[in-house]
Amino acid sequence: MTQVNTGPSEPCKAHHEAGHAVIADSLGYKVHLVTIVADGPTNTQGRTEYDDPLERQHERRVEHALTICFAGPAAQDKFASHSLRADDARRDYVKVLDIVSRFRVDDETRWACRLKARELVEEHWEEIEALALRLLDKGTLTFTS
Ligand SMILES: [Zn+2]
DSSP, X not given: OXXXXXXXXXXXXXXXXXXXXXXXXXXXXXXXXXXXXXXXXXXXXXXXXXXXXXXXXXXXXXXXXXXXXXXXHHHHHHHSTTOXXXXXXXXXXXXXXXXXXXXXXXXXXXHHHHHHHHHHHHHTHHHHXXXXXXXXXXXXXXXXX
């Protein structure tokens, strides 16, 4: 599974991608790559690749997939609230809508996943900040097993 996002500034984007990556890891999914690359003078592209929860048999795989989607925007918002432009999270929310319709997720579950993402971001904030700093330094991080 790949999360691709476009966004405004590098630090915001680094925290956004670190949010996806750290929360995926915390839920037990292997993270392969996290990257932020400049895309023109004012834009940054971010991407996080991790094992797709939907390919697992885990009974909570759909919740996990949604929670990881929400974790990027949640981390970006915690880092700099109001930094999240519609564009930043569009791909995340398109993916959420796709999962919601494919698996007939009810509103209550969807909201619970959004809240869970915020809780996990709070709980893992130090790791998210540390990863974001490494990402700002290196641009791309790969994790081999
Ligand atoms: Zn994202």
